[in-house]
Amino acid sequence: MFRRAFAASLAAIAAHAQGLSEEQRAEVLGILRRALREDPSILRDAMVAMEAAEETSRADAQRTAIRQNADQLFRDPADPVRGNPNGRVTVVEFFDARCGYCKTLHPTMEELLRRNREVRLVLKDLPILGPNSVLASRALLVAQRTGKYPILYEGLMRVREELSETVLRREAERAGLDWPRLRREMDDGAITRRIEGNLALARALDIQGTPALVIGDVIIPGAVQLAELEAAVTAAAR
Numbered sequence: 001m002f003r004r005a006f007a008a009s010l011a012a013i014a015a016h017a018q019g020l021s022e023e024q025r026a027e028v029l030g031i032l033r034r035a036l037r038e039d040p041s042i043l044r045d046a047m048v049a050m051e052a053a054e055e056t057s058r059a060d061a062q063r064t065a066i067r068q069n070a071d072q073l074f075r076d077p078a079d080p081v082r083g084n085p086n087g088r089v090t091v092v093e094f095f096d097a098r099c100g101y102c103k104t105l106h107p108t109m110e111e112l113l114r115r116n117r118e119v120r121l122v123l124k125d126l127p128i129l130g131p132n133s134v135l136a137s138r139a140l141l142v143a144q145r146t147g148k149y150p151i152l153y154e155g156l157m158r159v160r161e162e163l164s165e166t167v168l169r170r171e172a173e174r175a176g177l178d179w180p181r182l183r184r185e186m187d188d189g190a191i192t193r194r195i196e197g198n199l200a201l202a203r204a205l206d207i208q209g210t211p212a213l214v215i216g217d218v219i220i221p222g223a224v225q226l227a228e229l230e231a232a233v234t235a236a237a238r
Contacts, residue, residue, distance in 0.1 A: 058206065063217045065205045072201055073122075073214060078194065080123045080140075080149045083113040087120035089236045091229075092214040094126040094202055097136035097156045098163050102211045105223040106157045112229050119233060123153070124198045126210055132163045137195055138186035139168050143177055145185070151175040 020028065066073065074090045093109065095102040113119055125140055127133035136156060143152040155171040156163065169179045185191070205219060213220040216236030220228070
């Protein structure tokens with residue numbers, strides 16, 4: 001216990017060393033060297049303590065960002081919504097239609113919606129995996145104009161091949177969409193602005209990949225298990 005506490009203290013000192021004078025910095029380095037000679041494992045404990053402090057700081061910053069962007073995040077009327085539109089708990093999912101982890105998460109999210117009728121799922125298209133990701137997001141957002149977003153979304157989540165324009169056309173036509181019209185509208189400036197808005201929001205929240213879920217004041221990255229999702233929903237409902 002003492003060693004962990006000492007390591008945490010060293011980590012804190014090291015983190016603030018940049019603000020010290022040359023003499024103070026030399027004194028800190030002397031303390032660190034003596035401590036490491038006596039017990040080299042302190043370095044490992046210090047690194048763990050620093051990583052924990054950084055993670056806590058990042059989580060605090062994300063909670064602040066969630067509060068500051070709550071309207072755009074949870075209550076943007078332009079966003080596609082699945083589950084219960086009037087559900088007590090809103091889950092926001094940032095996803096990329098080309099993302100394999102998003103496709104892995106998809107059946108888990110479906111099961112969450114099936115088991116919990118109080119979940120309102122907001123979908124945020126976040127095309128970060130290249131030009132074909134952008135094409136897929138544009139197609140989805142245009143499909144939303146005619147109420148076909150859910151059908152095209154389901155189709156793209158099932159696709160395991162590259163989402164080329166040929167594949168997009170096939171899936172769009174399967175969803176009952178007029179491809180020539182859809183393709184023209186994909187270049188609409190309003191669609192570009194919606195995508196840019198989602199990208200800016202993700203940056204504000206320090207979201208670094210997809211999928212990323214916002215539940216209450218917590219951001220959960222990656223294709224998590226159902227039990228973790230249900231626990232987060234329960235916590236957010238309190």
